[in-house]
Amino acid sequence: MNERVDVGRDVEVDIAVVGAGPGGMAAAVAARSAGRSVVVLDEQPRPGGQIYRGIENATPALRGVLGTDYAAGAAPVDALRASGAHYVPGAAVWQITRERELHYLQDGAARRLRAGRVILCMGAIERPMPMPGWTLPGVMTAGAAQILLKSSAVAPAGPVALAGCGPLLYLLAWQLRRAGVPVRAVIDTTDWRAYARALPLLPGALREWRLLAKGMRLLAALRGDGTAVYGGAQALAVEGDEAARAIRFIAGGRAHRVDASLILLHQGVVPNTHASMALRAAHRWDDAQLCWVPVTHETGELAGLPGVFVAGDGAGIIGAQACAVSGRIAGLAAAGNHAAPAEIAALLASLRRTRAARRYLDRLFRPLPSLRVPADDVIVCRCEEVTAGELRRLVRAGCEGPNQMKAFTRCGMGPCQGRQCAVTVSELIAAERGVPVEQVGHLRIRPPLKPITLGELAT
Numbered sequence: 001m002n003e004r005v006d007v008g009r010d011v012e013v014d015i016a017v018v019g020a021g022p023g024g025m026a027a028a029v030a031a032r033s034a035g036r037s038v039v040v041l042d043e044q045p046r047p048g049g050q051i052y053r054g055i056e057n058a059t060p061a062l063r064g065v066l067g068t069d070y071a072a073g074a075a076p077v078d079a080l081r082a083s084g085a086h087y088v089p090g091a092a093v094w095q096i097t098r099e100r101e102l103h104y105l106q107d108g109a110a111r112r113l114r115a116g117r118v119i120l121c122m123g124a125i126e127r128p129m130p131m132p133g134w135t136l137p138g139v140m141t142a143g144a145a146q147i148l149l150k151s152s153a154v155a156p157a158g159p160v161a162l163a164g165c166g167p168l169l170y171l172l173a174w175q176l177r178r179a180g181v182p183v184r185a186v187i188d189t190t191d192w193r194a195y196a197r198a199l200p201l202l203p204g205a206l207r208e209w210r211l212l213a214k215g216m217r218l219l220a221a222l223r224g225d226g227t228a229v230y231g232g233a234q235a236l237a238v239e240g241d242e243a244a245r246a247i248r249f250i251a252g253g254r255a256h257r258v259d260a261s262l263i264l265l266h267q268g269v270v271p272n273t274h275a276s277m278a279l280r281a282a283h284r285w286d287d288a289q290l291c292w293v294p295v296t297h298e299t300g301e302l303a304g305l306p307g308v309f310v311a312g313d314g315a316g317i318i319g320a321q322a323c324a325v326s327g328r329i330a331g332l333a334a335a336g337n338h339a340a341p342a343e344i345a346a347l348l349a350s351l352r353r354t355r356a357a358r359r360y361l362d363r364l365f366r367p368l369p370s371l372r373v374p375a376d377d378v379i380v381c382r383c384e385e386v387t388a389g390e391l392r393r394l395v396r397a398g399c400e401g402p403n404q405m406k407a408f409t410r411c412g413m414g415p416c417q418g419r420q421c422a423v424t425v426s427e428l429i430a431a432e433r434g435v436p437v438e439q440v441g442h443l444r445i446r447p448p449l450k451p452i453t454l455g456e457l458a459t
C-alpha cells in the first residue's frame with residue numbers, strides 16, 4: 001500500500017472520498033487510520049463542507065458571528081490535514097462509474113482516478129420552496145446567504161425577512177443579527193399542530209436534548225433582541241414586479257405584510273443524491289424526510305453496488321455531528337479494518353440515538369404541502385420556467401412520471417439538472433395521480449454531474 005499518492009493523470013488508490021464536509025473528513029481519517037491510501041476530492045477551495053465552509057480562512061470575528069458549532073470545525077479539518085490523506089481542492093467530480101472510476105475537473109483539466117473503494121459524502125442541498133414570487137430578484141435561499149457569509153464574510157445590507165421552517169432558518173437569522181444585519185422578521189410555517197404531531201416522538205428525541213436546547217436558545221435569543229417571529233404562517237407570497245419588496249402571509253388568523261429588500265427562504269435540506277442516482281443505485285422515498293434516499297447497508301455500502309459507500313447527509317439527513325459518525329463508520333468499513341467491528345457497533349448505536357432526535361425534528365419541521373406542491377401559476381422548474389399548472393395538465397393527459405414529464409416539458413433538463421425541482425415534480429405528479437411518490441419515481445440522473453466543457457473533456 002503506497003503512503004503518498006501523486007494524483008497525476010491516471011491513478012489507482014485504495015479509497016477515494018468525494019466531499020470534505022464532516023462526513024468525508026471523518027471517513028478519510030478513519031480509512032487512513034487503517035493504513036489505506038486515501039484521496040479526498042472536493043469542489044471547494046478548502047475542507048469544511050457546508051457547515052464548516054471556509055473555516056480555515058475565517059477570522060476570529062467571523063467565527064464569533066457564526067458561533068461555536070462553526071468554530072468547532074477547525075478540529076476535524078486539522079485532523080484531515082494531519083491524516084496523510086491526499087486532499088484535492090477545487091476538484092468537481094462529474095462522473096463516477098460502477099467500476100469505481102472517478103472523473104473530475106480541476107483547474108480546467110479533466111482527470112481520472114481509479115479506487116478500490118469509493119465513499120460518497122456529497123452532503124445535502126436545500127429543499128426547493130416554490131411559492132408566488134420565489135423567482136424574483138431579491139429572493140434567495142437562506143443557505144445561499146449563509147454561504148456568502150461563511151466563504152466571503154459578505155452580509156446583506158438588509159432589511160431582511162426569513163421565511164420557511166427548520167433549524168437553519170433560525171441559525172441564519174441569529175448569525176445575521178450578530179453580523180449587525182437588520183432582520184425584519186422570521187416567518188415560520190411551523191404551527192402548534194406540528195408540535196402536537198411531533199409530541200409522541202419527543203421522549204426519543206430527549207436523549208439528544210442538547211440538539212433541542214440549541215434550537216430553543218436560538219429562538220430565545222432572537223425574541224430577546226426584538227426580532228419579530230411569526231409562527232404558524234401560511235399563504236406566503238413574495239410581493240414585487242421587477243424585484244422583491246415585501247412578503248405577505250397569514251399568521252394568527254391575520255394577514256401580515258413585511259417590507260424587505262432581501263427575502264431568504266428555507267424549508268430544510270434533502271440528500272444530494274445525484275451521484276448515487278447516476279450510479280443506478282436503488283433509492284427509496286423517505287416519507288418522514290420527504291426525499292429520496294439511497295438504499296444502503298448499515299455501514300453505508302450501497303445495496304447492489306459493493307465497494308461504493310454513501311455517508312453523511314447524502315445518505316439521509318442526520319445533521320453535522322452524526323455525519324461525522326456515519327463517515328467514520330463508512331471509512332472503517334471501506335478500509336476493511338478487522339479491528340473495527342466493535343467500534344462500528346458503538347458508532348451505529350450513537351447514530352440510532354441521533355436518528356431518534358432527527359425523527360422528532362422531521363415531524364416538527366415538516367414543510368407545508370402548499371409549499372411543496374404549489375398552485376398552478378407558480379414556476380416549479382426555474383431553469384426551463386415550467387409552471388405547476390403545465391405539469392398538472394400533462395398528468396391529466398396521461399403523463400405518469402418525471403422522466404416522461406422531462407421529455408414533454410424539458411423540466412429538469414436545465415443547468416441545475418433537477419436539483420431545484422426534482423422533489424417537487426415527483427410530489428406533484430403523485431398528488432395529481434393520487435398515488436404514493438415511490439410509485440411515481442424520480443428523475444433519471446446522468447453524468448455529467450457538474451458542468452464540463454468539451455474543451456475540458458478533451459484534455
Ligand SMILES: Cc1cc2nc3c(=O)[nH]c(=O)nc-3n(C[C@H](O)[C@H](O)[C@H](O)COP(=O)(O)OP(=O)(O)OC[C@H]3O[C@@H](n4cnc5c(N)ncnc54)[C@H](O)[C@@H]3O)c2cc1C
Nearest residue numbers: 019021022023042043049050051093122123143312313320
Ligand atoms: C447551504 C447549506 C448550509 C448549511 N449550513 C449548516 C450550518 O450552518 N449548520 C449545520 O448544522 N448544518 C448546516 N447544513 C446542513 C449540512 O448538511 C450538515 O450540517 C453537514 O454539513 C453535512 O455534512 P456532509 O459531510 O454530509 O456534507 P457537506 O458538509 O455538505 O459536504 C459535502 C461536500 O461535498 C462537496 N461536493 C458535492 N458534490 C461534489 C462533486 N460533484 N464534486 C466534488 N465535491 C462535491 C461539497 O462542495 C461539500 O464540500 C447546511 C446545509 C446546506 C445545504
